[in-house]
Amino acid sequence: MNRIARTVALAFTVLLILGxxxxxxxxxxxPEETTETTVAPVPVADGDEPAVVVPPSDNAAEDQPWTARxxxxxxxxxxxxxxxxxxxxxxxxxxxxxxxxx
Numbered sequence: 001m002n003r004i005a006r007t008v009a010l011a012f013t014v015l016l017i018l019g020x021x022x023x024x025x026x027x028x029x030x031p032e033e034t035t036e037t038t039v040a041p042v043p044v045a046d047g048d049e050p051a052v053v054v055p056p057s058d059n060a061a062e063d064q065p066w067t068a069r070x071x072x073x074x075x076x077x078x079x080x081x082x083x084x085x086x087x088x089x090x091x092x093x094x095x096x097x098x099x100x101x102x
Contacts, residue, residue, distance in 0.1 A: 020074070 020071070
């Protein structure tokens with residue numbers, strides 16, 4: 001491979017990595033404010049009711065982070081494509097270099 005082709009391949013790889021990494025920095029969400037209050041149970045006298053009735057909170061099932069849903073499959077596909085590209089390029093180079101005598 002000549003020097004220009006290597007430089008182009010390196011530049012393409014760097015741009016691809018930066019293109020994948022840029023959304024990770026751009027979509028950083030602000031931290032969510034969560035507070036949990038625990039109150040010791042106070043005995044309630046007969047006939048008294050609490051001033052505020054607080055329903056039990058349901059902890060919603062958290063979604064997978066976007067990295068698990070999008071980036072990991074993307075990296076898997078890119079890995080397969082890169083390995084396939086190198087295999088094809090290697091075979092083309094070998095065929096150009098050696099001639100089969102018939």
